[in-house]
Amino acid sequence: MEKSSIQTGNGRRRKMLLKNDNRKFIKTLSASCLKANKNRNRIAVLAIILTTILFMAVATVFQGSEETINQQSLKMAGNKYMVAVNYLAKSDAEKIKNHPDFIEAGLSRTIGTVQNRELTSVTAELMWTDENYADNTYKTLIKGNLPKKENEVACDTEVIRKLGISDKVGTKFVLKYEIDGKIAEEEMTLCGIWQGEKYEQKTQILISESFADDRSADETYTASGIFDAADNLGKHLDQVLRDSGMKPRETAHDICQGYLYQQSADGGTIFSVFISILLILAAGYLIIYNIFRISVMKDIRLYGQLKTIGASPKQIKYMVRRQGMKLLILGLPAGLILGWLVGNLLLVFAMKSSNFSEPDFVIPSLLVWAAAAVFTFVTVWISCSQPGKLAGSVSPVEALHYQEKETYKKNRQKGRTSSHRIASMALANLNRNKGKTALVVLSVSIAIILLNSVMNISQCFDEETYVRRDAIADFNVSSSAWSKSAANSEKVVPAKFVADIKEKEGVKDLGFVYYHPVDYDKETAEKKEMIRITAVNGIAASENLEEFDARRQLFGFDERALRRLKTIEGKVDYEKMNKGNYVLMAGFLSDKGEYDQEAQEFHAGDQVSLDIGGTVREYTVMAVVGAPTQLLTDYSSGGYESVILPAEQFLKIYPQTREYPIHCIFDAEEDYFASLMKYVDSYSRNNGISVMTKQKAQQDFNDITATYDASGMILALIFGIIGLLNLLNVIMTGAIARQNEFAVMRSIGMTRKQLRKLFIFEGVSYMVLVMICGTLVSGLLSVTAIKSIAASFWFSQYHFTILPALAVSILFVLFAAIMAYVVDRIYNKGNIIDNLRKVE
Incomplete structure (x- = not known):
């Protein structure tokens, strides 16, 4: 190593070390x-x-x-397509498909619907597609090929299951379909299969282009495409149309909702x-x-x-x-x-x-x-x-x-027992290096705080609130057509089910909700079926929609169904409703079961004039009630509050709906739930009904709670392992570094048993500090952050808890004692003389 010297103030020269590279x-x-x-x-x-x-x-x-x-x-x-252009001649569709701005594009052509009885629970279309369209609409074949011959079809696994046919390519079956308003049947051959989605509400059965050409007068195509970026889709599509010689405003086109x-x-x-x-x-x-x-x-x-x-x-x-x-x-x-x-x-x-x-x-x-x-x-x-x-x-x-500095004051302690002195020594050793102690306590506390926070959130989830929103009875049966594009007149419970359930043993509190649907795809201004409020308390209703929406939905509730509503104002007397001209005004309840008081427009005692089917009738509002959305329709039309008539009065106005309620609600008598569930589930598979049970709502709630608990536990486990590793490292390195110190203690009379006790007390003391720190911070977070988070869930009720923190802290104390004991057994052994010789 090179050395040099420098001149000091007193004339002496001092050697200095140069940096070693x-x-x-x-x-x-x-x-x-x-x-x-x-x-x-x-x-x-x-x-x-x-x-x-x-x-x-x-x-x-x-x-x-x-x-x-x-x-x-x-x-x-x-589908994966970003845009689609509809009602095109084949030549125009080809132009769009081949436009250079598309990185992928495909063609399709829908000519009719499938009418097989087994498929009443889904909307099944007859469609021809090219290979690109099939791939980008989740129709990647797992067997066979796309239809080429006139008598070939391809469909998904769920359609095959519902039809009850073999899933082998070459299987023949009778296809019933409607094209251009005419219903026909033909024997077709299954040539291709793709994986279907469970509970799908809409699907397609693919046909060959020759089948479509021969049986349909509609020769229009849809061209769909994917750009290289999903921004400004409308502008990009307009440019494609102009490049293809079309006017955007005069051409039917749309953007995929999934990208919007x-x-x-x-x-x-x-x-x-x-x-x-x-x-x-x-x-x-x-x-x-x-x-x-x-x-x-x-x-x-x-x-x-x-x-x-x-x-x-x-x-x-x-x-x-x-x-x-x-x-x-x-x-x-x-x-x-x-x-x-x-x-x-x-x-x-x-x-x-x-x-x-x-x-x-x-x-x-x-x-x-x-x-x-x-x-x-x-x-x-x-x-x-x-x-x-x-x-x-x-x-x-x-x-x-x-040597590690001791930052604590030394106090003479007299009259203490051996155990007290050992405990004091353990605490003093933790106080030697407060920084090291703080790091260990913080690293382990994070796991406790995280676990307590997650468990606190999940314990705030209120099962009763969750189930009340999703299931107002043991069984709520409705038409599955609400979730697909079917005529509103089809969105009713089948008459056969209504007749059967009335005779089923074990059914109690059976109630029905009726509704007269309006097909809103027609000109509603000319529909006499529209319900309108013409006057309130003798004052004509405003025609200005911004001030008052006179359009209302009209429902019929029988007495048992009415019991499941929440009275907001007034008193519901079903017998009195049937004798006089009374109605209920019903607003839907929020997820938390709350009524929107700000949106309330009517009060008990109000006089209203209703235009029902072209006839104006006078009614008195008996009560204002809150209705769970599960008892109404899946959409809201008109003003916030709907009109409810007793079922008998409703059916006098609309007798054609008597056998077709939109909701069939009932509970099961004790020991009958399983048998009724089996019957309803079996009936729902091929008859187009949807079932929500209290049991399913409870299971959904348990799944959500378990999800949060499991996620939190996994993260807390990882943080906990990190913290315990930190503690283990402190204990282990302490045992190695302090072997001389322990040897000196033994040389002045401390027994091996006392030394082990001291070592274990130190490890446990860390975890006691962790328990105090973790529990206090968990409690503080519970009344602040957790309370705020819980309020963001509609089905939660805040509860303060630090029990998870205390429980985990006790486990950590046990882990610390075990780790200290094992490390002591491994490292603090040998005789005093040998350990003293390890000083240098």
Whole structure:
């Protein structure tokens, strides 16, 4: 090593060490330190893996949920196409399809509907498509090929199941269809099959182009296409039409609803991800920093000796950081892969708690992998910087005589028992280095706080509120046609079911809701079936829709159905309603079962004039009631409050609806639920009815609660492992570093049993502090953040709880005692003389 001298003020010359640039030597020394700290390395690598798992899992869930929502939005829309141009001649359709702005385009042609009795629960269209259209409308064949011959058809697996035919290519069956208003039957051959969706409400049976040409007079096509970007779709489509010689305003075209409603992450989602990243970074930093800080303290004499032979602070800092980077290289790949898998698992839970079905397995983009790796790198880099700086800043003399400073005041304690003195010593040892103690307490507390918060949220979920919205009775039977494009007159419960259920044993409180549907695709101004309020309390109703909407929906409720409504104002007397001209005004209840008082327009006692079917009738409002949406229609027309007549009066006006209610509501007598469920479920499969049961609503609620609990537990488990690893590292390094101290204690009379008790007390003391910190912060979060979050769920009622925090804290105390006991057995052994010889 080169040396030089400098002139001091008193004329003497002093030698000084020049910086040593022997990087190869520092790298070798760094590698040797790694080999000498195998236990530390294992814990550090595991901590890096867990930190990477968390970063990667958050990134995977973020990307996967966005992709899943967007893809399933398209799936609900029925196709991946961005735009479609309708009612085109074949030559024009070909022009659109071949436009260079489209990266993919396809043609289709719908000529009629399928009329097979087995398919009454779905709307099935007869359609010809080219291969591109089939692929982009989720009709990728799993067997066979698209129809080519006139007698060939292709359909999905659900259609095959409903028809009750074999799923083998070549199967023959009778197809009943309606084309141009004429119904016909033909024997067709199954030539292709694609995977259908369970509970689908609309589907297609594909035919050959020759079949369409021969049987339909309608020769119009639809051309659909995909651009390379989803922005400004309307402008892009208009340009395509102009380029093809068409006028946009005179050409029927539309944009796929799935793309209209696709959104990038909103501010709330980005904020949640940002908070998650900060939380993970903090947890990872706490353990990795603590691991290297303790390691530096343990090896502080080595760093002091290096400084005496010329190592610069920068070189020592580099040496510590290099160890961290090598451990990062070992842990990062495993963490990324495991995080990807955990992220997909959490994504399933996240999607189950939403209105979307189970997502596909997500393979994140390279950017996501890189982002997770960068965040982990930053965490490790920051975590190693401060310990490296500490190692480089200590002077050689301080390093060679280093002992952890005791920052507590020494008090003489007399008359204490041995156990009391040992407990006091344990607390004093924690007080030696408050920074180290605080890091351990914080890293473990995060897991407790997270778990308590998640469990607190799920415990706020109110089953009664959830079930009350979705199921107002054990069974609520309605037509499945409400969820598909069928005529409103078809949206009723079949007469056969109504007749059968009246005779079924075990049925109680059977009630019916009637409605006279209007087909709104016709000119409503000329429809005498429209219900209108012409006057209120003798004053003519305003014709200005901004002031008052005179149009109303009219329902008929029998007495049992009326009992399931919530009275807001007045008193409901069904017998009196039937004797006089009384009506109820009904507004729909919110998800929480609340009535919109601001939207209320009528009060009990009001006199109203109703135009029903062209005849004006005078009524008195008996009461204002709140109706669950499950007892009305799936859409709202006209003003907020609908009109309810007693069923007998309603059926006098509309006798044709007597056998066709829109809702059939009933409960099951004890021990009859299973048999009634079996009957209703069997009937619903092929008869176009939809069933909501209280049991299903309860199961949906349990699924949502379990989803939140499972997601929270997985994250809390990972954070908990990180915290416990931190504690284990502290206990283990403490046992190694303090072997001489323990030997001295034994030499002055402390027994092996007392020493073990001291060691266990120290470990338990950490967890007692964790219990206090975690429980207090959990309680504070519960009355602030959790209360606010719970209020955002319509089916929640806030409840304060810290029981999960206390329960987990007790488990952590036990873990700490066990870890301390095991570490003591491994490291604090041997005789006093041997341990004293390990001083240097």
